Structure formats: C-alpha cells, structure tokens
Amino acid sequence: MKLKKLLLALTLATSVISYQAFALTPAEEVAQAKAAADAKWWANYNAILAEQAKQYQIVYDKPLVTTPALTPAEISAKEVTDAKAAAAAKAEADRVAILAEQARQIAIVYGPAVVTTPVVETPPAVVVTTPVVTTPAVVTTPVVTTPTIDIATFATAEYTSAGINASSIIDDYLRGINASSAWARGYTGAGSKILIIDSGINANHSEFLNSITDTKDFVNSAIGITDKVGHGTSMASIAAANWNGTGVAGVAPDAMLAIAKVTDNTSFNFAQARNAISWGVTIGADVANI
C-alpha cells in the first residue's frame, strides 16, 4: 500500500514537472493558433481548387490549368494590385456613369444635343494695301519771276514816249520803271483818282478823254484850269494819259484825274497847295502830285 502511494506521488510530481517544463507562453500560443489557422486556410483553399478542377473536368472533360498557387506574400501583393485596379475600374465606371447621367439630365432639360458643324473660321482676307506714300509738302521759296510781259508786249511808241510835251526831259519812263509788269497784273489805276496840283491842264486833249472828274482853279486864273505853261498837262500825262494807241501813256492810264490849278507859271504858293490838298480830300483823291 505504501508503495502504491509512492508511485502515485511520483507520477503526479512528474506530471507537474512535465507540465511546467513544456508549457507554452501566451505569445507562443498565439503564434501556434495562427499557424493552425493558416494551415487550415490553405487546406481549404487547396480543397476548393481541387473541387473547382474536378468540376471543370466534369463539365468540360478536360483538365483545368490552374495558376500555380501563390505564396501568402504573393497573394498579399496581388490582392493589393487587384484591389487598386478594381478601385480604379470602379472609379472610371462611376465617372462614365456620372457623365452619362449628366448628359441625360441635360437632354431632359434642354432637349437633345444639337450636333453642330464646327464653325470653320475663315481667316480674314489679307488686304494688301499699298501704303500711301505721301510726298511731304515741299516748302519752296516763292520764286519772284520777272514778268515776261514787258516791252515785247507793250513795245509801242506810246509806251516808250518821252511824254506829252516834246520838251520833256523824262524819256522812256514807263519802260524805265517796268510799268508793263504792273499793267500785266491788272494794276492800271482803274478806280483811283490822282490829284494833279500844278498849272492846270489841256482838258481837251485826247489823252485825258473821259479821265478828268474834278477841276478847281485856286488862283482865279483868267483862263480857268487851262494850262498856260504846259507843266501841269505834262505831269497829268505822265500820271494818267490814256493807253489809247496814240501819243503817250501814263503810269496809271485808267486812273481818273482831279486837276487843281495853283499857278499860271512855273512857281506856286504853298498856301494854295495846302488848299488844293484839302480839296483833294473832299473829292476822294487817292494820291496827289505837286
């Protein structure tokens, strides 16, 4: 009896020792559980593949060529790749669906899309314009030309006359002052009145026909304005003898004449001259010769 008790005690002690010697740590238990789960997963996986192959063989009467089984690491990588691809595909599908839905809504609201022919914009025609070359105004110095109308046109005895009196000391006076130049421009004295303050005038002379508009004798001469000494007549002819094709010509052949007699000889009184000038003003004389 004592021996049995001893053996039992030894057995229990051994068990305790054995248990304590081979007991797993919590981490080891977790790892062992994971390994068992992995083993079971692979067993199931392989069983499924085998069953799929079997079914395929039955249906198609030919062996299923399966992709070699992937390792856990490979499966993980493939899962990531496939998940990404699936996510991208879904995103694209969603995008297309959204666009289609938008198009549908737009069509509902605004009607079917109108397919318009793209407007081909024709480039504007290039208008080639010839630049307008403007010639700058040339500032020219006025050319003072000597009138060509001179003695060649007025070369008559009347133009080159020595004056109405043969005794005149003034010879060829019209050509001397180039009077024809003024005449050619229209300056013939027309509209002007020349007052001759002198010894009177031979009023009946053809050189003064229709030229004498006013006469006044300031010396109460017995012969009136008639020129006794001829000086006044000579001065009047130099000033305005008619350009009538004969005799002489005056500087202003178309001018009118106003005759103021202040002497019957070759001298005169300045007081009378002043009176004559005042008179000339009243009759509208433009210029006076004393």
Ligand SMILES: [Ca+2]
């Ligand atoms: Ca004449």
